[in-house]
Amino acid sequence: MTKTSPDDPDNGLIHGLTARRIGLDSHDQAVILTRRDCLVCRSEGFAAHARVRVECNGRRIIATLYQIDSDWLEQGEAGLSESAWQRLGLSEGDTLHLAHPQPLNSLSLVRARIFGQPFSPGDLGIIIKDIVAGRYSDIHIAMFLTAMATRALNDQETRDLIQAMVAAGDVLEWSRPVIADKHCVGGLPANRTTPLVVAIIAACGLWMPKTSSRAITSPAGTADTMETLAPVDLDLAAMRRVVEREGGCVVWGGSVRLSPVDDMLIRVARVMDLDAEGQLIASVMSKKIAAGASHLVLDIPHGPTAKVRSLTEAQSLGDKLGAAASAFGVATRVVISDGRQPVGRGIGPALEARDLLAVLDNQPDAPEDLRQRALALAGELLELSGHVATGKGFALAESTLASGAAATKFRAICEAQGGLREPPLAARQFPILALRNGQVSSIDNRRLGRVAKLAGAPGAPAAGVDLHVRLGDSVAIGQPLFSIHSETAGELDYAREFAFSNGDIIELTPCR
């Protein structure tokens, strides 16, 4: 008799359950639902909340088991979350095989670091492979992130982590030596410079293939805003065609699989509210390296409500990002900017799109702060990439915008991505008025964002908030402070109710 281990994949007792699609959205957590009296579970000793290995069609995933008493499932059936359904490539009625997961050996490397040892070369590669394969539960990922935060990653560990994260996903390769990219650390509301920078850079003849994210907790992500102007769900081949034709694109990063582990880590880190510098550096750099960037400008806004609080902190972070980038042959320049108030006027996909079209088209009422930020970043990129001499970048960016070349390029990119669209205008608009005379002394970005979300953003692209005042403006009683844009009466009610009961979102101090 050959010696086998109980955790050997071929050695477990494996029994079939019939797959049933139940449309369960559990985000990216894989969930399998069985009846509580499921015979397979009972014989295997699977209890609720257990991690089980689910196999079908030659694929296998690790899922969390929940059990149900009601008659939603027949005996012998198992319901799966959409994430599990997709990853297994299932069809209704497929036979699933359940087994105990193999032991998670890489966890011993995480435990060793918790107890004080550094990661050895190769350790992070093993851990990241297990994470991308879905073998780490949220609990394990939280343990890994905490272990990394406890003692800052050293340079070797940082490089190993970046390398492992890049290797865990797709890596884009381009036929040109200069690939421009930009990244903003710290999510300033409505800081929608990306489409402007891409338009200017591409109009100048450089390549800038940009992938952006959708909103997770904010009223709009760059991909949501861009989607009101053109399709953004492009696959890799379509994205490459756009870049080869127009030199730039702004597509949703979710369609291409660049550093997928980053998304898995960020989701858990957000719940932990833990900003560990090493992880932030690996997060940014792994995406950029996987995207094939050669020249990268980093926007680091600092301010009391921004992610980076002080100038010193911004400079230190910029230095470390630059060092990590240069280890992978990526040239970087850091732009440290003012992060004290939101950018532009619109908050919500279509309203932000309107602002950036105003800048592109040189409209007199275009938000000047958005314009200045975009020009500064584009200017730095033009210099960094060697396209113009130092000191000449801003002027070239400005003339590219002023001449209309950037606007033309932007519309060409939209056409190449599948067709230029007109951003929608909300059916319902409601102004929130000043209740007295005064000067705007503070604007609560977080609660303004909440109003925009209650109004329907980003799910309803036209929904959001249009801000009519800025810090320092003098306003008269009855003058509109901001307008709520909404597509349904119900959502308008929710947003209005919240705005009325939060009369201090925009604070006014008496004028003297």
Place this chain on the structure above:
Amino acid sequence: MTKTSPDDPDNGLIHGLTARRIGLDSHDQAVILTRRDCLVCRSEGFAAHARVRVECNGRRIIATLYQIDSDWLEQGEAGLSESAWQRLGLSEGDTLHLAHPQPLNSLSLVRARIFGQPFSPGDLGIIIKDIVAGRYSDIHIAMFLTAMATRALNDQETRDLIQAMVAAGDVLEWSRPVIADKHCVGGLPANRTTPLVVAIIAACGLWMPKTSSRAITSPAGTADTMETLAPVDLDLAAMRRVVEREGGCVVWGGSVRLSPVDDMLIRVARVMDLDAEGQLIASVMSKKIAAGASHLVLDIPHGPTAKVRSLTEAQSLGDKLGAAASAFGVATRVVISDGRQPVGRGIGPALEARDLLAVLDNQPDAPEDLRQRALALAGELLELSGHVATGKGFALAESTLASGAAATKFRAICEAQGGLREPPLAARQFPILALRNGQVSSIDNRRLGRVAKLAGAPGAPAAGVDLHVRLGDSVAIGQPLFSIHSETAGELDYAREFAFSNGDIIELTPCR
């Protein structure tokens, strides 16, 4: 207009959903299930996997949101996990109010320790209060456990943690100064000494109110074994009546709420496979202090497959447990024992009950190792509590057992708990035979446990494994090594199949 915060509990926008009981077992994780097109979720911006506050009947919990596309739920309905249903005290059709959870401020204390600061006095109390209120997700608990494991808890932190864990649940008070207790660190299979020790101690006139756990990953817990002999689901008042009448009890700890945070931490720590000493000490001591123990004997088995690997480790852990106990006025004595092989013969609730009845009744075939262990622990407790002089404990324990006084007391305790029962005998038994002559050189406890679980233990109380040989025994070809006990043909098949394909669970080396 008064100044309000968006996280003020009275300030959120609150909308109703109709509660529907779906019998979802998600262990102790609270889950709420809505349709993906749920209007409340959309307007509040709740996405799948969000943490939401659910209120009803003046109670509130934090639950994890999942969303579903199928027609299992009507628009306006929400399904809840049983854990959520119980904690909210719901009835079918109740109206639920959903809101965003308040910010988890105590997480900043956890983050501070991750970044190198010790906990200040009071910090752990704040964190533990949030955990017992269900405000920490598994991710947050994993973060907290990792933060504590990174740098060993100092004495002050250990005491604060114990204090906070005790304060988070019920604390038992007894009318006698001496309350005996025992605890075994490290889960040796079938080490079922507790009912024997309770019987001997109570027969000697001391009080020993013992709460025990059910199996989580093993084929039987002490509460499962005891349940084959008497009811164990006693509430606090019933438990008190038993102890006041008979001096002892063995009840399930889940009915009394002693250090409930401990159970929450252990569940996550088990997934992390993280044994942090400070947490182990707080886990043991918080339960004992909450149970009102004054004199405690600790059984620390050590061996290559036990939790504690070496004698040195066992001594160091014993010292630390003793120091923590003495800070709370609990006298302790540590018994370091051999943990190299399982105790007794039966594995599974009823089979283990049979072994302990054999010891109680002084049957000639009673497992001697189980008897010796129980006598050693009872003897130490009798000495520690001052009931007999040092050196006299073992003899008194032995005579109490030999005279039948312990057996009489045990049956009286069972009657007081609700009636003595006869442990069931499995309908089906199947022997696994030696395939050659040889001497037993190793017994794989882990895989033997798996056979017992596949056979149906602990859900089917009569199911399990009956071991016929011990290390060093000489066996002849065709002699039974162990028997599988099962209540159904299907479970017997599963267990047998696994045993056949794992012929080395009991290894035989040729005799010379």
